[in-house]
Amino acid sequence: MQLQIKLNPTEKTFISLPCQYNEIIQGFIYRHLDSWLANKIHEKGFKDPETKRRLKFFTFSRLIPDKKAFIKDGQIKFQGGITLVISSPLNDFIQSFALNLLKSETIRLKDEELTLSSVEVKGVPEYREKVYVKTLSPITVYSTLRSYEGRKKTYYYSPFEKEFEEQLLKNLQRKLRTWSGHTVLSGSIKPYKVSSKNQRIIIYKNTVIKGWDGIFELKLPEELFVMAFEAGLGSKNSLGFGCIEVWNERDRK
Numbered sequence: 001m002q003l004q005i006k007l008n009p010t011e012k013t014f015i016s017l018p019c020q021y022n023e024i025i026q027g028f029i030y031r032h033l034d035s036w037l038a039n040k041i042h043e044k045g046f047k048d049p050e051t052k053r054r055l056k057f058f059t060f061s062r063l064i065p066d067k068k069a070f071i072k073d074g075q076i077k078f079q080g081g082i083t084l085v086i087s088s089p090l091n092d093f094i095q096s097f098a099l100n101l102l103k104s105e106t107i108r109l110k111d112e113e114l115t116l117s118s119v120e121v122k123g124v125p126e127y128r129e130k131v132y133v134k135t136l137s138p139i140t141v142y143s144t145l146r147s148y149e150g151r152k153k154t155y156y157y158s159p160f161e162k163e164f165e166e167q168l169l170k171n172l173q174r175k176l177r178t179w180s181g182h183t184v185l186s187g188s189i190k191p192y193k194v195s196s197k198n199q200r201i202i203i204y205k206n207t208v209i210k211g212w213d214g215i216f217e218l219k220l221p222e223e224l225f226v227m228a229f230e231a232g233l234g235s236k237n238s239l240g241f242g243c244i245e246v247w248n249e250r251d252r253k
Contacts, residue, residue, distance in 0.1 A: 001087070001094045001124075001230065006117040007107065008081040015078040015112050017063075019071060020203045022240040024110050025060060029086065032100040037092060041238075048178040055178055058093055059232030061085035061136035061243040081117060085136055085243055089179060089230040094121065124229045125246050127222045132192055136243040138200040138211025139234040141167045156210035158199070159191035168234055172224045175231050180223070187220040189233070204239050215247050 009015050017024060030038045045054035066080040088094055098119050101107070107114045125131070141157045141164050157164040168189045177183040194214030202209045211234075220228065232242030 001089070001091060002122040003086045003094055003098055004118075004120040004122065005084050005086070005101065006081055006119075007084070007109075007114040008117050010113045010115050013079065015082060015109070015114070016075050017078070017110060017112065019074060019076050021063070021076070021109075022202060022204050025063070025084065025240055026238065028109055029058070029060065029097065032097050032104065033093070034096045034100065037096050041093070046178050048174050049181075050177060051174060053174070055175060055231075056238035057090050057175070057179070057231050058086065058088035059137070059237035059243045060087070060240050062240070064136070085245070087230050087232065087243060089227065124226050127225055130217065130219050131225070132247040133216055133218055133228075133244040134247040135213045135216070136245055137240050138202065138213050138242075139168070139216075140209055140211035140236050140241045141171075141234050142210075143167070159194050159212055159214070159216075165189050169224075171234060172220070172227055175227050176223055179227065179231075184221045184223055187224050188218075189220070190217045191215075192217045202240075204236075209236060209239070209241070211241055216244075 030042060033041070041056055041058070045056050047054050061084060063078065064083040064085070065078045066082070069076050069078045071077070086097065098121065101116060101119060104116070107116055143155050143157070143163070145153050145155050147153055157167060165188065169187055172187070173183040173185065192215045194212060194216070198212050198214040200211045200213055202211060218225065218228065229244060231237060233244055234242040236242075
């Protein structure tokens with residue numbers, strides 16, 4: 001399921017946040033979950049029976065402004081309202097977040113006080129064998145390698161390397177296996193409208209993360225299709241990566 005929430009500044013005409021705001025949004029989400037659920041997701045997650053990795057099973061978009069945002073002195077200024085998209089296959093997560101948000105007397109993002117304008121719940125888009133999707137937050141795919149000196153090094157793949165697609169599919173298969181106990185091994189994920197200009201550098205807790213925006217072509221079995229929309233594409237979804245939506249004809253024009 002997916003939530004689209006609309007927020008407006010309470011007193012000012014604009015909202016000001018640090019340019020690197022992923023950690024702020026992540027904290028905002030956890031604060032508006034029931035404490036038992038927030039603790040379960042943050043501390044334990046869901047363990048993949050094969051790799052033993054723990055998954056959070058939620059993702060969120062960047063902040064989508066009503067009007068064009070601008071950057072000044074290391075801050076991003078949103079004029080008017082902003083929209084945040086949050087997706088998860090976990091119904092308890094969506095319900096808990098929405099209800100706690102609606103009950104909140106005040107809503108804050110860092111130092112900004114906001115007013116909740118609307119909350120909209122959406123299901124997964126109708127299944128298609130081939131669909132074009134637009135990133136609402138960058139997709140990141142990486143491997144942890146070791147140098148000759150034995151030091152760990154993170155290598156981020158680009159959509160133009162075959163490992164990018166391979167890792168995306170393995171990641172979706174792992175999510176499905178963890179969620180349902182089984183998986184499927186077919187499918188493809190290709191860059192459609194992606195160029196070097198679409199690379200994004202995000203700093204999260206002093207760590208540099210490289211991701212990619214753009215339009216991608218998905219040809220997936222239905223179960224992986226659903227997982228892509230609900231849990232996100234790629235890695236680090238709960239940090240604000242891999243949130244997608246269908247790219248429609250209006251966008252093409």
